Amino acid sequence: MVTLKVKDVAFSYASVPVLARVSMEVGPQEMVAVLGPNGAGKSTLLKCIDRILTPHLGSILLDGEDLVKLSRLELAKRIGYIPQSLSHTFSVTVFDAVLMGRRPYISWHTSEEDTEKVLATLNMLHIEDLAMRDINEMSGGQMQQVFIARALVQEPDVLLLDEPTSNLDIRHQLEVMHTIKSIVRKKGISTIMAIHDLNLAARFADKIVLMNGGEIVAVGDPSAVITPATIREVFKVEADVYEKEGKLHVVPLRAVRTK
Amino acid sequence: MPPSESRSGESGKSEEIKAQYKKFIGRKLLFIFSSLLLIVLIAGFAATLGSYQISVTEVYAIILHGILHDPATTAELVVWNLRLPPILMGILAGIGLAIAGTTMQAVVRNPLASPYTLGIASAAGFGAALAIILGKGLATGQYLIIANAFVFAVLSAFVIYGLSRHRGATPETMILAGIALMYLFSAMTGILQYFGEQQAVAEVVFWMFGSLGRASWDKLPFVAAILALCVPLLMLKAWDLNTLGAGDESAKSLGVNVDQTRALCFVLASFMTAGVICFTGTIGFIGLVSPHICRMVIGGDNRYLLPASGLFGAVILLSADTIARRIIAPTVIPVGLVTAFMGVPLFLFLILKRKREYW
Secondary structure, eight states: OOOEEEEEEEEEEEEEEEEEEEEEEOOOOOOEEEEEESSSSHHHHHHHHSSSOOOSSEEEEEEEEEEGGGGGHHHHHHHEOSSSSSOSSSSSSSSHHHGGGGTOSSSSOOOOOOHHHHHHHHHHTOOOTTSSSBBOOOOOOHHHHHHHHHHHHHSSSEEEEETTTSSSOHHHHHHHHHHHHHHHHHTTTTEEEEEEEEHHHHHHOOOEEEETTTEEEEEEOOOOOOOHHHHHHOOOOOOOEETTTEEEEEEEEEOOOOO | OOOOOTTTHHHHHHHHHHHHHHHHHHHHEEEEEEHHHHHHHHHHHHOOOOSSOOOOHOOOOOOHHHHHHHOOOOHHHHIIIIIIHHHHHHHHHHHHHHHHHHHHHHHHHHOOOOOTTTTTHHHHHHHHHIIIIIISSOOOOTTHHHHHHHHHHHOOOOOOOOHHHHHHOOOOOHHHHHHHHHHHHHHHHHHHHHHHHHHHHHHHHHHOOOTTTTTOOHHHHHHHHHHHHHHHHHTEEEEHHHHHHTHHHHHHTTTTOOHHHHHHHHHHHHHHHHHHHHHHHHOOHHHHHHHHHHHHHHOSSSHHHHHHHHHHHHHHHHHHHHHHHHBBBBBOOHHHHHHHHHHHHHHEEEEEEOOOOOO
16 A cells, blocks of 8 residues: 655656645545546646656656656556557457456466466456457447556555546446546556546545646545645636535536636 | 346356357468468469479479479470569468558558558659669669669668657647658659650559569568568567557557657668558558458457568469459459458448448
């Protein structure tokens, strides 16, 4: 179990700044939801943490160890990343797609241990029936599960998810979030997800990081961060926020007119 | 998504998947060995074709005998000196072009890519035209054309490599650079042909058709050496090529150095293509069709797909060459024309049969 610290991370595309000295922390087994409007820098932050994009400034520390010092392969053993758009250009079985998650550990030949780990993970996510099917025949929810399985067989300390629910119907949104939550607990993995749905974030996350214009504007418990005032400020939307059966509910009312 | 009911029989299910997976790998190996067997059979048959009559069994006997003894009889001389060189060149060219095609498809992440997608054929063609029409080049005698074709093909590959180093090795950068080079070299070849003498121009056109007829024992070691260098290196990169299929971001997060993998594999594929087509001229469709067929049969894992498509490419090329020799015998038509005729219906069939959209 680890603590991930993001310290003063800045990134810009060409000369357009996307992240301006962002700092945040994710504790052991913590599930953090990063919220914010389109273009707030949520995805960029995740990509900087996994060094898919190289931050121009700042450092990312995993239990005090600077991730910049790790090779790509070493990094892949520590951090699992699930991108927003999930696809495979060529046909590949679900089993082989998940097996790719063992890439950081294998050079060419796969061992019995690799096979066992893939099978155990498919089993844990209840998708072993799909093992020999082509990945391109998967539905959106199944595809999400396959990519989660792939990230898990990397045996990472930290899991990053970019909009894991954006292409799913409400039933699959709930299922995927439940899956992630239970894995985080079971495996002791810390998780950061970029997400648009305020209600899902409020319900599942331990901590909310609210971003706007490349900066973090609020951090804390869902009930502390998701308020009518912050929603109005960041999303430019009038909203009702109320609690029912211990859960936070956000009802958007109308867009605020901007000059 | 299956609900979490019966948790009994879990290990049974795992065993079942393992058995299925083993069977799947068995199928891949079977395909590879079948292709190998087909190569031997077609090569044996191809060696019987020609004005001097030899039976298939004689051919195999002569080949086995000739491994340890110098050819002495007429039959032995015909098989070893006349018939085997083009057959062996066909096998090597088939392997090289098909593996280069498989690699290029993975590198630019597009199943419609071929070894020629990035303009290498035009570059080789220009090099050959320069040698044939102006007699200018980097070597003398029969090697003038070969060396020129090879050097210009490799040169174009390195221009694309340089550009992608500068701009990031994305498929888009590489394809755009390839298109630009293709037009440049085609235009320059056009100028040479416009001002060239009629006979030389005809020779250029003939060179570009692609043929195994120019093969000889002294040329085979070059092609064999290039394949022996490139194929193992690409095989080592098979896992990384697999991960590219999941997209650059996924590949990076799995620990793959995407830019480096893409650049290296592209250079190896280009080197191999250049090594083949400088001796044969451009033989089309092998590098496009073979990976397609193999992917349909054994799936997309490059650890198996690379060797399978290579061997199957040899099967296709040898078959095409056999047809090219037989169809209006004794006249032999260039194999490059036959592969195009074979490739088109095959390709249309694949398009009509395909289960899903590629884009």
